[in-house]
Amino acid sequence: MAMAFKMATMGMCVSDECRNSFMDMKWKKVHRYIVFRIDERSRAVLVDKVGGPDTTRKGGFCLNEVYDDLAASLPDDDCRYAMFDFDFVTVDNCQKSKIFFIAWAPTASRIRAKMLYATSKDGLRRVLEGVHYEVQATNPTEMGIEVIRDMVK
Template structure:
């Protein structure tokens, strides 16, 4: 079992070591397309929720985000530049839907900065309250 890193001073939430391990697998080894992270049921620790392999689609990723609850997510976005050069950007997404419980939104918002710092190598960031804010077009707009 992995040990937790230090608890977040502002929210008291710890980050499970597995979160960084899986992020490094996505970033360095390109083993995953996406990772979602969830607060455990006691609200004390951020843990890995779901992992999508490299073959999963963007729709698979967005449908893995719950309609009524918050998540942290990482998405490795592949695209072509205007010169047709293949590139990739790692997106960090704070998913906080409008219909999520207020306590959940507050807990995720207060843990956001600390969690982001644990994942070294994030290139772009989005905060989304509904699916339109994380559409494929929204990502494409950010990488131009």
């Protein structure tokens, strides 16, 4: 039977799949991003989508295309959480990787959903340790790839 991690806020549980997918992204570099959703009925955070396999590190996909795929995975009328593993080169020519936590709460989403996601965010971040930066966005321009790039400078 799968074990879930109980979050301190709102009695929300984080599924093993969430934690395992995050660890696969963080340590094994299997995923480029993960989108999470809250199932209100079961009061659990679940994996909604994983994407952007490690091909960018091997010269396959363009990072912008992977990020565009992540952004397209976020609904226009509902909230989500997302993790994005961003690779970049520093001014000293060092290869780095930073994990971004994105709290997506579009204007068109229900007030109840916005409140549920806002109150559960910190609990999820405590379970999924290793996030370097956080972005809160209500529209795509607030979380564009340029916003991500500017944060690591």
